[in-house]
Amino acid sequence: AAGVIQSPRHLIKEKRETATLKCYPIPRHDTVYWYQQGPGQDPQFLISFYEKMQSDKGSIPDRFSAQQFSDYHSELNMSSLELGDSALYFCASSLGSQFYGYTFGSGTRLTVV
């Protein structure tokens, strides 16, 4: 079965650079979520989209933005990168109801140097 696809798997950027992370959700899943996970931490919610519209926002810095496109893939854009942005970034998709589990992608490991 198709899973949530994220790219790239690894990304190394310098401070103040820009990064773009991509996510392809499971077909027919109507909601996409982005999470950030620091070392030894639990995943923290960043932002979500329901049917291509932003539906909720968490602790996402103003330097970050995201969107969902007509083909349902989503991109997380991160500008003016800081060392503290180094983390695992997960995308997840679900059917958008409280009664369904989320399917997570394999994540993008971002290292800012």
Place this chain on the structure above:
Amino acid sequence: GQQVMQIPQYQHVQEGEDFTTYCNSSTTLSNIQWYKQRPGGHPVFLIQLVKSGEVKKQKRLTFQFGEAKKNSSLHITATQTTDVGTYFCAENTDKLIFGTGTRLQVFP
């Protein structure tokens, strides 16, 4: 913001021993989901509990939702090395709010 606490933070067990992680909230939870994250991996959905006092089993795993819907537990019987990972509880309120997680290490 509200965070769901899990205890213990770490647990080391000998293969074959049992393991339990507890999830506690100061407020009533609408539901609880459990996820497993292997080292270097991504969270994988295990189960969802919705009803007060609900108990569900998956082979060696037993999940329980408290009567007051403020706590939950995951019990693994006779652990195996494949059980290694971090177990997270999470409440789904149109987004997942994860608990602090319990990291399980199993020694052969």
